[in-house]
Amino acid sequence: MTELLLGVDLGTSDTKVLVLHADGTRVGTWRRPTIWRRLPGRRVETEARTLLDGVLSVVTDALTTLDEPRVLALGLTGLAESGVVVDAAGAPKSQVIAWHDPRGAEQLAKVPADFRDAFPVTTGLPFHQQWTIAKLLWARDHGLELTPGCRWLNVPEYIAFALGADPVAEASLASRTGMLDLDTGGPWTAALDLLGVGAGFIPERRYAGEPAGTVRNPDAPGALRGATISVAGHDHPVAAFGAGAVGSDDLFNSCGTADTLLRAIPRVVTADERRLLTSARVEVGRHILPGTTLVNAPSRAGLVLRRVQTALGATDLGVLDAAYAGADASKATVTGSDVEADDVGIALREGATPADVWAAAVDANAGYTADLLARIAPVAGPYSRAVAAGGWLRLASIRQSKSAVLPGLTFSTIDQPGGFGAAVLAAWAAAGSPGEIGEFSARLRPGSFFVPSR
Known part of the structure; x- marks a missing residue:
């Protein structure tokens, strides 16, 4: 049996999976285009199910080439600001709007002045429509009902949830929503009030490298089921970690x-x-x-x-x-x-x-x-x-x-440092987070990973 670690990077252009042996040696990288629907006015969106199918497809591509594979751990990283509202039963209620989609600018222009002034210093984000809260304000104005029990899941968090993990909020992804108070690390009450939702709209915080659950989705390849899932976080810091x-x-x-x-x-x-x-x-x-x-x-x-x-x-x-x-x-x-x-x-x-x-x-x-x-x-x-x-x-x-x-x-x-970082964080989670993450990752990292700039 071939024991594996998987790091999935849900990118704007491609969804990639990096496959490692359990000792960190590389098996290979597989990718498929991330599917978006392009609409008038530079609007770009997709369905939550489409993203999940893309992940399952590229993972299946990888696993079908291997002899008796068994996945020990799956780490998920990827784009931020985009995600989905799920209802109390866990079913998607909204489209996934691309992070670069311009929707939300009109709604942000109407928010109270005190909210606008407090936004950058509280959330750490310049005030513009890229962030999740702008997309949610637009969606609410266009028919999305934010009913009790609804929760927001960023794209990697949603894929983890759809595969069988708990609904969780990873810190680096939550930081891109415009709904996180950086001082407390918890939800920003003023942002939730603006949306008309309660504190439960943002799920329980779970750090990268902590287990979020295991793969239980019956549509997942058999070799993937039972693997420990960790939401590794936003692709940029995960790539920095991987490098x-x-x-x-x-x-x-x-x-x-x-x-x-x-x-x-x-x-x-x-x-x-x-x-x-x-x-x-x-x-x-x-x-x-x-x-x-x-x-x-x-x-x-x-x-x-x-x-x-x-x-x-x-x-x-x-x-x-x-x-x-x-x-x-x-x-x-x-x-x-x-x-x-x-x-x-x-x-x-x-x-x-x-x-x-x-x-x-x-x-x-x-x-x-x-x-x-x-x-x-x-x-x-x-x-x-x-x-x-x-x-x-x-x-x-x-x-x-x-x-x-x-x-x-x-x-x-390191090819695909984001996928590598996600795989290492998931492996650490599956191992029970032993010792210090830097020391753990060094055991899986290729021996020489810097080259001179010239």
Whole structure:
């Protein structure tokens, strides 16, 4: 019998499962596209069942290739802000609205001034419609009844629940809802009152690395049933954990569709510090690690690069990547890295080539990364080690531009650090959370996982 650990990463673009042997050696990664329905007005949504089916399908893909598999533990990480309202019986009552969907802006504009003023310092989030509460206000105005017994589950929490786990709220995911009081770590009463729900709307808190239950869903593959489930948390801090970059002097750069700088501060930051960071459009929340604050400075760099690629008609980025060193980025201007930007702008000067436009986009994103680093420094302080991971780092142009603005940058060689982090946290939960999580994870981590930035 082949005993396995699974880490599932429910991403915006793909749902991935990383499969490890029980000793941490890698079996492989399987993926399927995450299915969304696109509607007029840039609205994007899906069904809770569609997400569950996607997870079951990709896990089945993996397990059917193995000889007598048995899954010991399943960790779930993924996108935040999106999720589902379930009724008292556990049935979904709402659509899953994508985190980048613009719905909710109109409802937020009507909230009382005192709520708006208190929102950033209480929740650690800049006041805009990305967060769950905006989506819930919109849904309530469009027919969703938040009846007694209803609960909110973020996407990884819902998948865990649908597979057989308890309904739980993991701290890093709850921090992205706009309904968590960072000082207390519990629900923010003013947010619940605004929605007209009680404290039970947010389920019992369960930290990453704590068991949430076992797989009992009859639709799950037989090899998965009985596995310990742990909700590992929001994909960015889980990837930082997977890459081994959650120390107080570590900087982690997640280089995906959303490109973010992350710092872990081993305390709850003060109200004044939250006010300073949120005014600079930096996000603050609870980390997957207890007693730790996550500082998250986001950009839309990956989205900028994808849109520029589409505009250039570049089916093979290898050509643009190879031409980066000799391109003239001054011949074009590319904008759109800021998280509040809706559009990507491209301005061309005489003689600009596709390679020049690509270079301008890469350099603009790097410049914005340097700006984000300066925004978080007053609270997080200097870093002594910088680690980057993510799909865009396959390109030399991205690695070079990142290294130019993040001194001492190294790159994680762990493929799918989010899935790896989720699998390790689930394994720790299944083992009864023995000792310190850092020591436990070191036993499962590949021996050499940093490479020089050059």
